[in-house]
Amino acid sequence: TQLLEQSPQFLSIQEGENLTVYCNSSSVFSSLQWYRQEPGEGPVLLVTVVTGGEVKKLKRLTFQFGDARKDSSLHITAAQPGDTGLYLCAGEGQAGTALIFGKGTTLSVSS
Amino acid sequence: DTAVSQTPKYLVTQMGNDKSIKCEQNLGHDTMYWYKQDSKKFLKIMFSYNNKELIINETVPNRFSPKSPDKAHLNLHINSLELGDSAVYFCASSQRDRDSPLHFGNGTRLTVT
Numbered sequence: 001t002q003l004l005e006q007s008p009q010f011l012s013i014q015e016g017e018n019l020t021v022y023c024n025s026s027s028v029f030s031s032l033q034w035y036r037q038e039p040g041e042g043p044v045l046l047v048t049v050v051t052g053g054e055v056k057k058l059k060r061l062t063f064q065f066g067d068a069r070k071d072s073s074l075h076i077t078a079a080q081p082g083d084t085g086l087y088l089c090a091g092e093g094q095a096g097t098a099l100i101f102g103k104g105t106t107l108s109v110s111s
Numbered sequence: 112d113t114a115v116s117q118t119p120k121y122l123v124t125q126m127g128n129d130k131s132i133k134c135e136q137n138l139g140h141d142t143m144y145w146y147k148q149d150s151k152k153f154l155k156i157m158f159s160y161n162n163k164e165l166i167i168n169e170t171v172p173n174r175f176s177p178k179s180p181d182k183a184h185l186n187l188h189i190n191s192l193e194l195g196d197s198a199v200y201f202c203a204s205s206q207r208d209r210d211s212p213l214h215f216g217n218g219t220r221l222t223v224t
Contacts, residue, residue: 031210042115042201042215043154050210086152092210098144098167099213101154 002027004089006102013079013109021074021105023089030092032072033099034063037086046074079109114138117202117216124192125224132187132219134202140214141207142166143185145177148199148218160185161207192223 005024013019023032031050035043047056049065049072056063060083062075076083089102117134124130136143144167145157159167163179174190185202199220203213 033210033212035213037152041217042203043213044215045212048210048212088154090213098156098159100156104152104154106152 002029002091002100004091004100004102006087006089006105008105009103011105011107013107015080015109015111016078017109019076019079019107021076021087021089021107022071023073023102024071025091026070028069030069032065032069033090034072034074035088035090035101037088037104038084043086043088076107079107081109081111083107084109115202115204115214115216117200117219119219120217121220121222123222123224126192126194128192129188129190130192130221131189132200132202132221134185134187134216136183136202136204136214138204138214140204141182142205142211143179143182144203144205144213145185145187146201146203146215148201150198154201158185158187189221192221194223197221197223 033048034046037043047063052067052069054065060077064073087105090099115136142161144159146154148154157171158177160179162182176188179185199218201218202216205211205213
């Protein structure tokens with residue numbers, strides 16, 4: 001069974017701090033996706049990383065896909081209260097299976 | 112607006128009842144899904160349909176029965192509700208291509224008392 005382990009599970013920081021969220025697996029994924037979910041809403045896609053070693057930037061968010069395509073990280077620079085939410089990594093399982101999700105990282109940024 | 116919409120937003124019911132959740136997408140996607148998010152925020156796939164055909168059926172009690180009248184709709188009917196069914200249920204859709212992102216509805220919070 002393919003699993004995605006996310007860490008940390010909870011993160012509470014002050015505005016302006018930097019943080020990194022990790023998503024690890026013992027399995028190889030063809031790509032990994034990162035989603036953000038706010039209370040009362042469904043997850044929304046932030047980015048998809050496809051190539052091993054790939055780095056993608058989305059304003060203050062930097063996403064990296066490991067060289068072996070087994071892990072990914074999300075780094076947020078100068079966090080703001082608007083970054084508060086649940087961050088989920090997801091990867092497609094073996095052929096014919098649906099997207100599987102990590103257990104998420106709940107981020108709280110206070111001003 | 113182009114979106115995935117599901118109803119109702121909240122559903123409170125007693126054990127043993129039967130209830131349905133409806134989902135519709137106007138994104139033109141071929142594939143629709145039902146996910147369950149538990150109290151710890153873990154999202155787990157339940158079912159997936161492609162063009163009205165069931166393609167994924169995870170280990171879900173047969174009290175849960177999805178129905179897809181057309182590729183834009185995927186409804187979820189639950190019989191004999193149990194306390195453990197309490198969760199947030201998300202409908203989603205995507206293109207059939209591998210690694211296509213999911214577009215989620217805003218969820219239905221089911222509370223069984």
